[in-house]
Amino acid sequence: MDAPDLNLLPALDALLAEGSVTGAARRLGLSSSAMSRTLARLRAAIGDPLLVRAGSRLVPTPYAIALRDRVHTLAREVRDVLSPQDSPLDLATLDRTFTIRANEGFVGLFSAPLVAAVLAAAPRVRLRFAPKPAKDAGPLRDGAVDLDIGVLGAFAPEVRTHLLFRDRFVGVVRTGHPLLSAPVTPPRYAAARHVVVSRKGGFKGPVDEALAMLGLQREIVAVVPGFPDALRIARQSDLVALVPRSCVGDASFPHDLLSFELPVATPEIAVSAMWHPRLDADLAHRWLRDTVMAVCRAATRDLRERPGWPGMASQASSAGEG
Structure with a gap:
């Protein structure tokens, strides 16, 4: 028929x-x-x-x-x-759950102001923060995740993206660590023992490539899945952690840890919001994206305006010497 x-x-x-x-x-x-x-x-x-x-x-x-x-x-x-959506979005009555997938660093720094901003505008909206064990476009494609936050890399070609902010790595050690007794030079940094973060369990990264160009190699003795894990180990040992600088701005950053600029150049970290194109024209999702972008802009601006950032070691100003 x-x-x-x-x-x-x-x-x-x-x-x-x-x-x-x-x-x-x-x-x-x-x-x-x-x-x-x-x-x-x-x-x-x-x-x-x-x-x-x-x-x-x-x-x-x-x-x-x-x-x-x-x-x-x-x-x-x-x-x-078949007509364009022209009815206004009523945030006061919007009743919806949005799932945001992000690593613990983003959740630690941005979840509180984001929840506050969402509840102030749309009191019936719920946010679900989901862990990000790996880069996988499947949850975006099947609708399990509304917004994915992270580094783009080799991702699904159809996914829409918007740059949220740029970050970079810093070193973190406990207060009184011998590494900070003198300027942090590439040889002194490489001579220390390190803990790194990798979801895939890898031991090497951009810092190791930069050190190799100087004929240096650092000793990595622990690989952990998350940045809080690396900070916890650094706090209770002489291991040097490597975390995004935004983690230093987290209110939960321990006062007995100090961060310092790396003595080698590493690429910036471009953190983006990613979503499936089927949600591109959805008014509620568009409002969520705009809210996330505004919160990230405000939070990163506040961090940049803080002199030296919280927890930045005074030795960092001479970290590139030697």
Whole structure:
């Protein structure tokens, strides 16, 4: 059986409403002959005459009378579905759960101001922060995640992205660590023992590549899955941790840890928001994206304006010497 031609629906609605070929043609901006041909197609498709002549006018058949209200409702719904979204978003009544996938560093720094901003504007909206064990576009594609936060890298080509902020790595050690007793030079940094973060369990990264160019190699004695784990180890040992600078701005950053600038150059970390294109035009999702972007701009601006950032060691100013 052939699929019905939905292009006939507006013509059927107009014919049943007007009760004449001429009136229906005028409503749809067609010629009377074109509408007559459409009426013939409708009769063949439905198996009913629909409109029959009674003297000088057309009258609907009983079946046409039974269809009239249903057809009008269907035609209106089709127009609504196929029309651009122009109804305003009512944040006061918006009742929806958004899932944001991000690592613990982002959650630690941005979750509190983000939740506050969302609740202030949309009190019935709920945020679910999900862990990010690996770079995988599957949850975005199947709708399990609404917004993914992280480094883009080799990701799904269809995914939409927006840069949130740029970050970079710093070193972190406990207060009184011997590394900070003198300027942190590449040889002194490489000679220390290190803890690094890797979801995949890797031991090497951009810092190791930069050190190798100077003929140096550091000793990595521990690999952990998250930045809080690295900070916890650094706090209780002489190991040197490597974390994004934004982690230093987290209110939970321990006071007995100090961060310092790396003595080698490493690439910046571009942190982006990512979402599936099917949500691009969704008004509620667009509002969520705008809110996340505004919160990140405000939080990173506040961090940049703090002199030296919290926890930055005074030795950092001479970290590149030697």
